[in-house]
Amino acid sequence: GAIATTLPGLLSVGGRTMRRSLACLSALVFSACSTDALREIENNESTTGPALASQKLAFDGGCLSYVFGDKPLRNVMAAMPEAKSVPVKDARSPMATEAWRIGSLNNVFVMQLPNGTSCSASVAMGDPRRLHDAAVTLIQSRATFTRGKVDTSERGDAEREAWCTAGPYPYVVALYRRTTGTRDAFLANVFKAQGATFSACRPNT
Helix, strand or coil: CCCHHHHHHHHCCCCHHHHHHHHHHHHHHCCCCCCHHHHHHHHHHHHHHHHHHHHHHHHHHHHHHHHHHHHHHHHHHHHHCCEECCCCCCCCCCCEEEEEEEECCCCEEEEEECCEEEEEEEEEECCCHHHHHHHHHHHCCCCCCEEEEECCCCCCHHHHHHECCCCCCCEEEEEECCCCCCCCCEEEEEEEEECCHHHCCCCCC
């Protein structure tokens, strides 16, 4: 499949810088790499370029396609060798009845909900602002989205922004842009809300 077979090739696009990025990210687990060093590496174009390509595959080619698609999710997942069934707790969605992980380099989870499909995708490295802006462009290519509520994540390390379509059952995209710390540079959750009064779709007042 596209995600499973194409993402590994992205590692070679950035060459030495991308390899240093991954080494640095791994070293963070052991506090051997400073946050400043990580920022310096990932702000380099040779890191952000592959990150943007990875995002397009995982978020646009993956999540948005699944949520906007009209085929039964279980059939779609069964036809994808890279889709691995996982416990719903791994997807961290309390409403999920089934969950799949796509590929291995990025965290892409697709979830069957009682009333539809949900998906989350993240990109570890890259410039958070550029990844955020690219995601907005990608969702606007699918439908007309309007920005809703903007706040700070529970952990205080990311700006969280909701984008919604109009209509009685809006599509909702929650974008997380890292502002501090070492969390993933980009995270998105995509789903279809079951009512037009979904609170996150209302802009800040």
